[in-house]
Amino acid sequence: MLRYILRRLLGLPVVLLILVTITFFLARVAPGGPFSADKNVPPEIKANIEAKYHLDKPLHVQYGRYLRDVVTRGDLGPSFKHKDQTVNEIIERGLPVSFQLGFLAAIFAVTFGVSAGVIASIRQNSWFDYGSMSVAVLGMTIPNFVVGPILVLLFARYWKVFNVAGWEELKDMVLPAITLGLPFAARIARLTRAGMLEIVGQDFIRTARAKGLAERVVIVRHALKGGLLPVVSFLGPGLSYMMVGSLVVERIFRIPGLGQEFIESALNRDYTLVNGTVLVYGVILVVMNLIVDVVYGYLDPRIRYD
């Protein structure tokens, strides 16, 4: 297991190098530079600006310099659009916010999804089962850029229970976390229900019942572990869905997170910031996927990592 983790971690730099390379060149070959929007700039000033950001150097020199800065100092360079700010500063500002959002959403999704799924599977064909699974279908089908605005309309604009925008207090965080978490809660609920139903139909559950164990013990000790395996394997791809979702959610609720920075930088062609954010997303994804794999291996003893 340890060797497996180490090997996966050793592969990380390679993955990131390729990621950096792709985004770097993709951004640089695009027609129109970051400063092409500033019209009426005298050529000498433009040359000054380009020199400041080393845009006057040949592409491979820029690439080499960028790579050197990233590897040796972890320096992602200055932002093109946010004057006097480095990409590192912007990411340090945005990342914790996005992390909080993702964490809250994940807690919401797992708590609600797993409990709803387990209850629905235990009370199969009950009103709770039908009700919660219909809600889950809704939650999966309605995109979060519809759910979010409707939650804003109801809870922030109409009833004013929660706040419309920002990321300061708990009142700011509830709606975004729900919006981001809802599709995952829905999917987790369905996966949990399906997984539990499959497991509960297995022979070993009959064995457990035949031992005289209480139903609660049968479910918690014998069924839950196997029933949650599909949920765990969903968490890997689920994480990338969540990242995409956070782009929308941060925009709806004007949350100053990494997703907002990514969209802004992409729209503004702030290439250093684009590269930086993509790199951070890449690292998070690779690490989280590794964690998910390890957890899966822990839950299912039949999986061997060699």
Added chain:
Amino acid sequence: MTDAPEKANAVKSRGLWADALRRLFKNWMAVFGLIVVILVSSTSILADWIIPFDPSYQQRWVGAKPPGHEQLSVTNEVRVTVGSETDPRNLSTFLEGFGPDETHEISLVAHPPRELEEIWIKIYKSRKYPDRAPKVREIFFPTRRETLDELAITDPLHTLRVTDPLPKAIGDEEPEPFELPGGATFRVKKKIDASLLPLVDPERTAIEWFGTSAKLILQWERPARSENDVVRIFLRGRRIEKILMNGEPVEGFSAPGRDIEEATLDGEPMVHTHLFGTDDVGRDVLSRVLKGGQISLAVGLIATLVSVTIGVAVGATSGFLSDSQVSSASMLAGAAATMAACGIAGVAIGGSTPGAIAAIVVLVLFVPTSFVCRGERGLLGPSIGRLLASPLTTVDGLLMRFVDIIYTLPYMFVVILLMVVFGRNLFVLFAALGAVQWLTMARIVRGQTLSLKRKEFVDAAEVSGASNFSIIFNHIVPNVLGVVAVYTTLTIPAVILQESFLAFIGLTVQVDGEAVESWGALINYGLNQLEDGGGRSWLLLIPAAFMSVTLFGLNFLGDGLRDALDPRMRGKS
């Protein structure tokens, strides 16, 4: 009783599709989905004919009005007859309906002319934008030159250029002069400076006219479609005798001394209902949502069709030709190469439309080739196939790593990057969305083909000497169609969702420099228009509802189809 087994065997055997359809129609969710899909797609196809208003037509004077709002409508000409016993000096006519890009032509017909003493044209400043005001550029008096001197400009902000006679200076047709018995005819043409138009608050724009008058003729020059203008005519303190519209008398205007708020024409109310209200610049929400749906569905359908065509061709071919060692890795490799080729082609031609087309062509050509070249049974024959395949095999591993990287990143990020780099072009969108959707489709079809290939009927066809081509298209493709049908119905909502996602975060697709407003853009707009207390919620809820119902319908239909076609389900229940 001994014939029970025979009975079981005697159950009428049904065709795969008849069987599947029967099961589909038993699934009421799927039937609901089917109905929604039929409704949505037919309204989208017919959108250009059935939408009541031009979706981009603004009526700023209307502003945001809730669903069901009734708006007085007008035809091109309204005549107001004012009772002659009233004192014309107090007559002031407020005209509403100054939208953008319009020339309003107001003919003031004095009768009897002798009693006309002066004409005032006042343009009030907008309350909304008090520091700016519309300009009256030109006023034409084809006759009665002598009254020119008496024309007074009440507000120094306005410049008034008076030319006489200059009937065609504006380039429009000269309005038909109103000949009145023994009277003189005045025609006033007023053009409002288009650059200031958005600032005009028409409710505050009034033309006052002092003089004795029997008739006031208001004429609009408008495209026929935009009949939905407001025409509120305030005749202060006047008794209105009759209103003619296109020469016909209009009922309902006879209430003396009251502002006109209602009008009927031939007994029909001259009212246009905005079923889903209007947005803050007075655009009809229903029309915008239907038009947006047309765009969303078109994007979904085209991208899906592209991906299905390529995916099926590549998947079936590769699945059939592949030997065991040609894994799905080579397919991924092909996709990676395709994306790279897309990039190169796009860059080479500067992200333009032909560049994107070139990229798609490469995409279409490259990948099948990579399969065709491979393996012993490649279309090119064993020797050439092996020759061409060897470098590909070497590169295979590297490409696989590359694909891993690309797949590490959520692919919407890639699409966002591509759209930013290559422009918000429709083709870029198709290429970016299609590239991934195509791949999935190919993978599914390939898997299905591989399993079909091992079936006895394919062996039988092969033994009986059928060509590869005829086996693929006579045996493989028809059997794969079920999977394709399911996946297609599920891909359309996925693509709609992705396009709307992009539109929502601001990456609206542009055609000819104009943003194409799909549902995602409308939802984003609705979100930004929300007010405290839930005001203007219809701007959000209506496109959201349309989109959600459509996505439901498509997903339910797709799920229903999958259940109906699942061979494990076949014959059950």
Added chain:
Amino acid sequence: MTFVERRTSSGRLERSTDILLDVRDLHCHFKTDDGIVKAVDGVTFQVLRGESLGIVGESGSGKTVTNMAMMGLVPTPPGKVWGEAIFDGQDLLRLGDGIRKIRGRRVATIFQDPMTSLNPFLRIERQMTEGLQLHLGLSRGDARKRAVEWLEKVGIPNPGKRIFQYPHEFSGGMRQRVMIAMALSTEPELLIADEPTTALDVTIQAQILELIGDLQRELGTAVIMITHDLGVVAGMCERVVVMYAGRIVEEATAPDLFGDPAHPYTLGLLTSVPRLDETVDARLIPIEGQPPNLAHLPEGCAFAPRCASSFDRCSDEPRLEDWAPGRRRACWLAGKPEAPRPVGTASERLRGPDETDATKPAEASP
């Protein structure tokens, strides 16, 4: 009163009337889309202390459901269970949740497939100790000690180490040994072994059966051996119940049943199995037709459509009645069933119907 011969640990035969489990008119019906499936339809039998009873029948005859219905393991709905199953004075069907104190403690069950009957996500240790902790009130450590002893007893080498492994690290036979250890570690009074050897290799089968037999003798546990394999019953059981379509068709001691079958179905079962003591050319006589659809049982005797000796009375339902001392059967025949005409030897049947057509005129009218 049923008299049953019983072998004591010393091997001496003795008579006993000590009834451990008394199942009376047990029903278990399932509601399905096809109608009501009468999986168990009025089953009555007794198990004495220390006795081993075999329940035999084709798949779908209701053997397993009988067991599950007694133990409250049939999900309701769709299932519906009624009747009586009196275990040591308590009706298992009316205990409600209290049956948990009996399940695993006083009645233990071994299921057919050791591959799937052990929880793949939990270590053997956890799966063995939980029952001991629950029923015997042992601490985890004591329970573990006891579990290790039992693993050793069922012949698991190096049990102290293997107890911490997962089921997938065991072979099929070893898993079944674990199941047996798990079932018997609480020293139950009744062990229900539901096809314990079906999923195993033949050589392993014998070992497992021997193990069950040894432990039964050692502990004095009563055993219900549910199987479709007549060989298993012959080697293990003192008394046999034959089930067909959810009902008992015959009950007898093992020697009586094998030597002198009273029901045509039992006879059919016996004659359709190749026997080692016969020559290769001995004729095998299969039971023609298919087991009936339990949702649409024929009127009268469920076996009549397949029965070579059926006659007009068979359209009435026969009751399970005493037939000889210690024997019951459900059949209208006055005497013993006649052996049906042989259809062919095993080797002939393998060659296909063409060559054997002449030898089986009985099959001409399906």
